[in-house]
Amino acid sequence: xxxxxxxxxxxxxxxxxxxxxxxxxxxxxxxxxxxxxxxxxxxxxxxxxxxxxxxxxxxxxxxxxxxxxxxxxxxxxxxxxxxxxxxxxxxxxxxxxxxxxxxxxxxxxxxxxxxxxxxxxxxxxxxxxxxxxxxxxxxxxxxxxxxxxxxxxxxxxxxxxxxxxxxxxxxxxxxxxxxxxxxxxxxxxxxxxxxxxxxxxxxxxxxxxxxxxxxxxxxxxxxxxxxxxxxxxxxxxxxxxxxxxxxxxxxxxxxxxxxxxxxxxxxxxxxxxxxxxxxxxxxxxxxxxxxxxxxxxxxxxxxxxxxxxxxxxxxxxxxxxxxxxxxxxxxxxxxxxxxxxxxxxxxxxxxxxxxxxxxxxxxxxxxxxxxxxxxxxxxxxxxxxxxxxxxxxxxxxxxxxxxxxxxxxxxxxxxxxxxxxxxxxxxxxxxxxxxxxxxxxxxxxxxxxxxxxxxxxxxxxxxxxxxxxxxxxxxxxxxxxxxxxxxxxxxxxxxxxxxxxxxxxxxxxxxxxxxxxxxxxxxxxxxxxxxxxxxxxxxxxx
Numbered sequence: 001x002x003x004x005x006x007x008x009x010x011x012x013x014x015x016x017x018x019x020x021x022x023x024x025x026x027x028x029x030x031x032x033x034x035x036x037x038x039x040x041x042x043x044x045x046x047x048x049x050x051x052x053x054x055x056x057x058x059x060x061x062x063x064x065x066x067x068x069x070x071x072x073x074x075x076x077x078x079x080x081x082x083x084x085x086x087x088x089x090x091x092x093x094x095x096x097x098x099x100x101x102x103x104x105x106x107x108x109x110x111x112x113x114x115x116x117x118x119x120x121x122x123x124x125x126x127x128x129x130x131x132x133x134x135x136x137x138x139x140x141x142x143x144x145x146x147x148x149x150x151x152x153x154x155x156x157x158x159x160x161x162x163x164x165x166x167x168x169x170x171x172x173x174x175x176x177x178x179x180x181x182x183x184x185x186x187x188x189x190x191x192x193x194x195x196x197x198x199x200x201x202x203x204x205x206x207x208x209x210x211x212x213x214x215x216x217x218x219x220x221x222x223x224x225x226x227x228x229x230x231x232x233x234x235x236x237x238x239x240x241x242x243x244x245x246x247x248x249x250x251x252x253x254x255x256x257x258x259x260x261x262x263x264x265x266x267x268x269x270x271x272x273x274x275x276x277x278x279x280x281x282x283x284x285x286x287x288x289x290x291x292x293x294x295x296x297x298x299x300x301x302x303x304x305x306x307x308x309x310x311x312x313x314x315x316x317x318x319x320x321x322x323x324x325x326x327x328x329x330x331x332x333x334x335x336x337x338x339x340x341x342x343x344x345x346x347x348x349x350x351x352x353x354x355x356x357x358x359x360x361x362x363x364x365x366x367x368x369x370x371x372x373x374x375x376x377x378x379x380x381x382x383x384x385x386x387x388x389x390x391x392x393x394x395x396x397x398x399x400x401x402x403x404x405x406x407x408x409x410x411x412x413x414x415x416x417x418x419x420x421x422x423x424x425x426x427x428x429x430x431x432x433x434x435x436x437x438x439x440x441x442x443x444x445x446x447x448x449x450x451x452x453x454x455x456x457x458x459x460x461x462x463x464x465x466x467x468x469x470x471x472x473x474x475x476x477x478x479x480x481x482x483x484x485x486x487x488x489x490x491x492x493x494x495x496x497x498x499x500x501x502x503x504x505x506x507x508x509x510x511x512x513x514x515x516x517x518x519x520x521x522x523x524x525x526x527x528x529x530x531x532x533x534x535x536x537x538x539x540x541x542x
Contacts, residue, residue, distance in 0.1 A: 006030035007072055007207040008054070008175050014066030015049055015058065015231075024050055024231045026066060031175065031207040036198065038210045038218040038239070040254070041228035042457035043428060047211050048097075050228075051177050054209070055094050056083030071175065090120045093168035097180040099160035103152045109136070109163050110148030116170045135166040139196060157321065158189040165196065172204055179211040183454075186320040186484045187529040194221055213457050215258040216487075219243055219535035227251050243532050257458035259531045260491035262511040269494060273347070274308035275446060275478045276332060281305045281341035283327050301327050303502045304341065309446070314472060314479040316493030316510065318486065318525065323499040325482050329448045332480065333365040334358060346445070363393055366439035370451035372431035376423040382409075382434045383419025389441045408437040412467060429460035436467065440475070447471075450482045461485075465492040486529045490514050498522050 008031040015024035024046040031037045041047045052058050054069060056077060069077040071091060076084040096102035104112055113135055114128035123131065129148070136144035139162040152160055161181060168176060178197060182190040198221055201208050210222055218225050218239055225243075226236040227250065235248045246252045283302040302324040309315050309332075317325045330336040332343060334350070343350045345361050353361070369375040377385055386405045390396050396404050406416035412433040423431055432452060439447060449468065453461040469492055471477055483489055489496060489510065496513040498506040498521065506519040517523045530538060 005073060006070075007033050007035075008209065009070040010050075010054070010067065011070070012067035013050060013053060013064065013069065015046070015053060015062060016065045018061050018063065022231060023062065024053075025233075027228070027233050028067075029226050029233075029236070031209050033174070033207050034202060034205050035224070036201060036208040036210055036222045038212055038222035038225040039228065040212060040215065040218060040225055042213055042254075042459060044230065045228040046231040047228050048179055051094070051179050051209065051211050053077065054177060055088055055092060056085060089116060089173075090171045091174050093171070093173035093176045095161075095164050095168050095176065095178040095181045097183055099152060099164045103160075103164065103167075105152060108149055108151055109155070112152075113148075113163070113167045113170055116167055120171045131170070132166070135170055136163070139163075139166045139169075139200075140192070141166075157185055158193065161185065161189075161193050162196070165193070165200070169200060169204065169206075173206065175207045175209065176201070177209045177211070180213070181210075182214075182217070187486065187525055188320060190217075191528040197221075213254075215243065215255060215458075216530055216532055216535050219532045220530065220539055227254070240536060243536065254458055255532065257462045258487065259533075260462075260487060262490050262514065269310050269313040271310050273311070275311045275346055276307075276309035276480075277344040278305060278307045278328075278332070279342045279344070281328070281331065281343065282339045283324070283331065283336065284339055301502050302331075302338070305502075305504060307497060307504065307507075309478060309480060310495075311478055312472065312476060313494045314469065314481050314492055316489040316496040317480060317482045317499060318484060318489055318496060319499035320484065320525075322501070324502040325499050326450055328499070329367070329450050329480055329482050333367055333446070333448055334362050335367070363442045364444050365446040365448065366442060366444040367448040367450060368432070368435050368439050368452045370454060372428070372435040373423060375435060376431065376438075378423055381420055381422055382426075382437075386419070386434070386438045386441055389438065393442060395442065404441070408440055409434075411440065411471070412437045413463070427460075429456055429464065432456065432464055433467070436464075436471075440471070443475075444477070446478045446480065448480045448482065451484070452481075453488050454483065454485055461488060462491070468492060486514060486525065487531070498525070 010027060010029045012026040012028055013024060014026050016022050027050060039047045053064050064077060064079055066079060068075055071087055076087050110129055110132045113132035114125060117123045117128040117131055118125060133144045133148050136147055141147050141159055141162050182193050194217060197208065212218060222239050225239050227234050229250045235242060235251045243255060246255060281302060282304055284298040284300040286296040287299050319325045327336055331338050348361065350358055350361060383405050386408055387401050390401050390404060405419055409416055409418055414433055453464050456464060465488055468479060472479055481493055493510045495508065496510050497504055500521045506513055506522045513522065517526055
């Protein structure tokens with residue numbers, strides 16, 4: 001596997017802001033041909049900045065202040081010299097975390113890939129388009145000719161990531177950098193994307209630098225790993241050794257956070273009278289209409305579904321994109337109208353209730369969305385946004401609203417002085433705490449948490465999950481926890497319901513469903529998301 005000279009050789013890389021603040025302290029790492037190396041750490045550790053430095057893409061106000069970057073026998077970056085842009089895209093490829101923000105929304109998929117081939121390999125546009133279609137086919141996209149004519153927003157999350165991989169490997173780079181390539185994807189899609197990367201790596205004899213915070217992914221696919229914390233390299237070594245015998249406390253903390261023990265069933269749960277009762281709920285959406293005189297067909301996303309949510313429990317709702325789990329959660333709180341069936345909240349049928357009754361009940365159920373930045377107003381302070389529902393619903397006299405805002409911020413682990421800041425001044429985990437505080441402002445009995453921790457780092461995820469559990473006990477909340485993150489479900493949920501193509505296929509206590517799944521689909525989900533120990537065993541077998 002090793003060669004006389006590493007494919008990538010990073011020597012004492014240092015990165016500072018223009019004001020002199022150190023962001024990455026001298027970092028040295030190597031990647032060999034046909035080797036997958038993981039760079040592990042949480043947000044703020046410096047791992048993404050380090051990868052951007054390798055591509056010569058550091059943001060304004062940040063610069064490389066020390067060290068050297070070598071690609072095989074060529075130095076491509078140093079503080080004294082400009083980055084060698086000739087290697088970018090041709091010898092160096094990069095898969096970014098979010099395709100929607102890193103690909104051009106006004107160019108068709110095929111045009112974007114062809115543009116890379118024209119620019120770096122000098123192909124004509126016709127030949128480049130043919131190569132683009134072949135690349136889409138190679139990365140597993142069905143009907144590549146049709147997909148090449150579509151825009152990136154018309155594709156699913158998994159297909160978008162495949163398009164980005166096709167673009168990144170189009171010039172057959174010797175080194176591929178993959179920055180959190182599967183963060184927000186379902187577990188089965190994640191497994192497919194990572195298997196594809198591994199296959200392409202071996203086929204093209206590439207080196208791969210995988211930037212991630214998911215240690216089960218590291219265990220399954222990486223050969224060696226480097227662990228970063230607050231800009232420092234704290235530990236490095238072969239994956240099997242590093243994950244089974246870590247030497248540093250921070251590495252041990254990451255490992256512990258990635259494989260929580262199943263949550264025991266809570267004694268506070270009342271099974272006598274469910275807070276929410278769903279009976280034969282269905283939902284369908286009209287499909288795109290090709291001809292105006294032909295009636296539009298409808299796609300069913302939720303088949304007749306019956307479910308009880310018990311008072312005081314945290315109920316996990318798991319399934320892949322398109323399974324119907326978000327539709328179900330939004331229907332419960334009145335954000336999505338259903339086609340048929342009944343929703344009963346605290347003994348009152350919302351389907352048959354008056355508009356005034358439904359409006360009153362709505363304040364008793366709130367939702368925490370997946371992306372807190374998108375659900376918060378970027379131009380309003382967080383204090384103003386938490387105070388808004390208090391004013392609208394007149395839950396506090398005007399003179400007591402600020403005190404209540406301060407109380408809510410303290411409840412979710414923030415401080416009162418944070419109320420004057422805008423959402424952009426906070427980290428992802430802090431913004432999620434703000435979103436929880438705003439949801440709690442109306443003193444709801446039910447919280448719907450829709451993928452509320454899917455994009456958070458391990459330790460931040462653990463903090464938010466612990467916060468939800470503490471709030472459940474302290475405030476008597478009932479929580480519907482919608483997620484594809486099985487480790488998070490295992491950590492926080494009392495019971496689990498599994499949705500597959502709009503149908504409930506399995507349900508039960510968390511330890512039972514995730515410990516001994518009965519339905520083939522649940523077994524597939526668990527197989528696609530192994531814990532560290534299982535992932536290492538799978539690697540040894542394969």
